[in-house]
Each structure stands twice: as C-alpha cells, then as structure tokens.
Amino acid sequence: MDRDGGTEARILQAATEVFLNKGRDGARMQEIAEKAGINKALLHYYFRSKDRLYEEVFRKECGAYIGSFLASVPETEDMEVFLRFFIDHYIDRLAQRPQVVSFVLWEIQQGGERFGRIIREFLFREENDARPFIVDIVARAVASGRIRKVDPIQFILSLLGVCVYPFVARPILERIVDGLDVLSEAFLEKRKEEVFRLFWEGIQHEG
Amino acid sequence: MDRDGGTEARILQAATEVFLNKGRDGARMQEIAEKAGINKALLHYYFRSKDRLYEEVFRKECGAYIGSFLASVPETEDMEVFLRFFIDHYIDRLAQRPQVVSFVLWEIQQGGERFGRIIREFLFREENDARPFIVDIVARAVASGRIRKVDPIQFILSLLGVCVYPFVARPILERIVDGLDVLSEAFLEKRKEEVFRLFWEGIQHEG
DNA sequence: GTCTATAATAAGATAGAC
DNA sequence: GTCTATCTTATTATAGAC
Numbered sequence: 001m002d003r004d005g006g007t008e009a010r011i012l013q014a015a016t017e018v019f020l021n022k023g024r025d026g027a028r029m030q031e032i033a034e035k036a037g038i039n040k041a042l043l044h045y046y047f048r049s050k051d052r053l054y055e056e057v058f059r060k061e062c063g064a065y066i067g068s069f070l071a072s073v074p075e076t077e078d079m080e081v082f083l084r085f086f087i088d089h090y091i092d093r094l095a096q097r098p099q100v101v102s103f104v105l106w107e108i109q110q111g112g113e114r115f116g117r118i119i120r121e122f123l124f125r126e127e128n129d130a131r132p133f134i135v136d137i138v139a140r141a142v143a144s145g146r147i148r149k150v151d152p153i154q155f156i157l158s159l160l161g162v163c164v165y166p167f168v169a170r171p172i173l174e175r176i177v178d179g180l181d182v183l184s185e186a187f188l189e190k191r192k193e194e195v196f197r198l199f200w201e202g203i204q205h206e207g
Numbered sequence: 208m209d210r211d212g213g214t215e216a217r218i219l220q221a222a223t224e225v226f227l228n229k230g231r232d233g234a235r236m237q238e239i240a241e242k243a244g245i246n247k248a249l250l251h252y253y254f255r256s257k258d259r260l261y262e263e264v265f266r267k268e269c270g271a272y273i274g275s276f277l278a279s280v281p282e283t284e285d286m287e288v289f290l291r292f293f294i295d296h297y298i299d300r301l302a303q304r305p306q307v308v309s310f311v312l313w314e315i316q317q318g319g320e321r322f323g324r325i326i327r328e329f330l331f332r333e334e335n336d337a338r339p340f341i342v343d344i345v346a347r348a349v350a351s352g353r354i355r356k357v358d359p360i361q362f363i364l365s366l367l368g369v370c371v372y373p374f375v376a377r378p379i380l381e382r383i384v385d386g387l388d389v390l391s392e393a394f395l396e397k398r399k400e401e402v403f404r405l406f407w408e409g410i411q412h413e414g
Numbered sequence: 415g416t417c418t419a420t421a422a423t424a425a426g427a428t429a430g431a432c
Numbered sequence: 433g434t435c436t437a438t439c440t441t442a443t444t445a446t447a448g449a450c
Contacts, residue, residue: 165368
C-alpha cells in the first residue's frame with residue numbers, strides 16, 4: 001500500500017480530519033490509523049507520539065488559518081474597498097474549512113499558549129513585517145475623518161465576530177432554521193452583502 | 208465532610224468547573240473527585256457514569272445559557288431600546304460565565320445533537336411560547352419601515368457574533384493586545400457602546 | 415454515604431519479525 | 433516501511449468494608 005502522496009501525507013490528512021472534528025482529547029490514534037489505512041505502530045514510527053502528531057497538525061492548520069486571515073487584508077486605505085475585500089475573502093476562506101475556526105477557538109480556550117506560540121513563529125517570518133496591520137488601517141481612516149470615530153480594536157473584533165459566527169454555530173443553526181445551509185453559495189453571498197452593508201452604513205458620519 | 212450545599216451539589220460544582228474548561232473528553236473523573244473533596248467511588252455512587260454526570264452538567268449549563276439569552280430579549284418594538292437592552296444584558300450574562308460560550312460552541316461542533324435536544328426540551332416548557340421571537344421583532348421593524356431593509360436572520364447572526372466573539376477569543380486576545388482585559392468593567396462598557404453604535408447606525412435608512 | 419482496594423478496559427507506545 | 437503481538441499506563445467503573 002502506498003501512493004496517495006505517500007504514507008506520511010496520508011497520515012497527516014487522516015490525523016487532520018480526526019483532530020479537527022474531535023479535538024486533541026477526543027481523537028484516537030486507532031481511528032487515525034484506520035483512516036490512513038495503516039496501523040498504530042506505523043503512526044508512532046512516523047510521529048513519535050500523539051502529542052507530536054497533534055502539534056504537527058495544529059501548526060499546519062493554524063499556519064493556513066493565519067495565512068488566510070492575512071491574505072484577506074487588502075492594502076488599501078479606502079474603507080469601502082477594504083470592507084468588501086476582507087469580508088469577501090475571509091468568509092470564502094472560512095467556508096473552505098468550516099471546522100477549523102471551532103477547532104482553533106477551542107484550543108484557544110484551553111489557554112491559547114499553543115496558538116500564541118505559533119502566531120509569533122508565523123509573524124516573525126517572511127516579509128510579514130511589511131504587511132499592513134489591520135487595526136492601523138481602521139485607525140488611520142478614523143484619524144483622517146474618512147469614517148466616524150470608532151475604536152479600531154473594537155471594530156475589528158466586531159468584523160471578525162460576524163464573519164466567524166455562522167461557521168462556529170453552523171450545526172445548531174442548520175438544526176434550528178429550517179432549510180438553512182451555511183455553506184451554500186446562496187447563503188454565503190447573502191451573508192457577505194448583509195455584513196458589508198451593516199458595517200459600511202455603521203461607520204458613516206451621522207446626519 | 209459535608210455542608211457546602213451537600214455532597215451532590217459540591218460534585219456538580221466541581222464537575223461543572225472541570226467540564227467547562229477541559230471539555231467532555233479532556234475531563235478526568237479523578238480531578239472532579241479531588242475538586243469536590245471526595246473520591247471517585249462516590250462520584251459513581253451519585254452519578255452512575257461519566258456520561259451521566261456530563262449530561263447533567265451540560266443540561267444545566269445550557270439551560271442557564273438559553274435562559275440568559277431569552278432574558279436578554281426585551282419586549283419592545285423600538286429598535287433603539289431593543290438593541291441597547293439586548294447588547295447590555297447579553298454581554299453582561301456572557302461575562303459572568305465567560306467559558307460557557309466556548310464550551311457550548313465546541314459541543315455544537317460535535318454535531319449539535321445534545322444541544323438541539325436541550326433547546327427543544329427548554330422551549331417547549333413554561334410560558335416560553337409567549338416570548339417574543341427575536342427574529343420576528345427585526346422582521347416587523349423592517350416591514351414597518353422603521354429600519355432599513357435587512358435580512359432578519361442575518362442581522363441576528365451578526366448581533367450574536369459581535370457579542371460572543373470577544374469571549375471565545377479572549378485568551379488569545381489578551382495575549383496579543385497588551386493590557387487588554389476582556390472581563391474588566393472598562394472593556395465591557397466600551398464594547399457595549401461600540402457595538403450598539405455600529406448596529407444602530409448600520410440599520411438607519413441611507414441618505 | 416463514604417472509603418480503600420481492585421477490577422476491567424481503553425489507549426498510547428514499543429519490540430521484534432518480515 | 434510495515435505488520436502482529438504485547439507492554440504499560442491511565443481511566444472508568446465496581447466490590448465490599450465501615
């Protein structure tokens with residue numbers, strides 16, 4: 001038994017699936033082995049322990065997640081463009097791996113040490129220093145009077161919250177609201193439009 | 208060894224603390240026993256198994272959570288009052304038990320079966336039928352032209368998202384943003400104000 | 415009701431053959 | 433590299449004395 005990108009890749013894929021859905025503690029090495037089409041012994045041969053395997057998966061997923069986030073921040077000072085771009089891209093990325101947010105947030109809830117470490121590793125690499133810091137974009141827009149006076153951090157928190165929430169609440173949403181399919185094209189486009197409008201109108205000067 | 212509300216109560220309290228922070232799978236009966244000042248055998252004497260104990264805790268926490276949510280929905284058609292009331296009350300409730308949201312959301316991520324069942328049990332009880340359904344309040348405000356045309360479900364999703372997000376992201380937020388204390392009076396009041404303003408401005412008719 | 419001691423099992427990890 | 437078999441430990445659960 002071999003190719004599908006090699007055993008190691010198959011293990012990582014299986015492990016990712018299991019860890020994402022069951023979390024670190026709920027995951028079973030047995031299940032991962034079966035999903036990868038091998039046995040437990042081989043898991044330990046490739047990745048010494050459950051903890052290392054988890055660390056590997058977590059690092060990879062978080063890296064991708066942080067990358068998605070950063071890639072969703074456009075280099076513009078135009079708040080209308082900024083909002084449209086961020087909402088559009090971030091929601092699209094989240095929709096591609098809907099379980100990831102819950103997974104990461106649950107890990108964060110355990111203290112956030114692991115995630116914090118990975119964020120640091122990730123940011124102090126590549127040319128990430130050059131990237132525009134999302135909070136500063138809002139701060140400048142306020143300072144220059146292009147939007148009304150909002151607290152930049154609070155604003156970003158709100159923006160992240162509205163993007164993320166439908167995905168973390170998805171299973172229960174789809175149970176409660178009849179016929180709702182969070183991952184459908186229809187819902188996602190509707191969501192983007194409503195979020196954009198709410199925030200865009202929400203930051204205009206009064207009058 | 209006795210009083211503190213009795214052994215059963217002490218067990219439940221200890222179990223709640225452990226389950227909330229570590230989740231169903233991460234929790235250990237040993238730890239719960241120690242926290243309750245008893246031994247494992249007695250845990251099983253009171254609650255047959257880990258699963259039953261968990262179910263008990265989960266039901267109680269979810270009940271309280273749903274109760275908090277419902278109690279945060281005011282009986283008014285005035286959207287300004289509605290927003291202020293809901294944001295104020297819901298955030299206050301969340302702040303009182305900040306780990307609960309993450310806990311519930313993680314359970315939901317596991318499929319939402321448990322939570323869905325409890326929601327049904329809870330709603331088909333007492334005089335909850337009489338309670339104003341939050342989505343309808345928004346729908347009526349739109350229909351009567353008191354606010355601009357928003358999708359009620361999307362709007363409520365956004366509202367929940369912005370209220371909940373700071374709490375689920377709390378550990379990492381406090382690591383990243385220097386000096387930030389999500390549970391402080393200062394932060395909470397600031398948050399309420401910013402959220403209210405964003406949404407209130409966001410639902411006005413354009414012009 | 416509460417304890418100590420112990421059983422039963424599940425899960426992670428390793429040895430050793432191929 | 434991969435497997436089967438096995439060890440070790442952690443964890444839930446129960447028996448039985450007090």
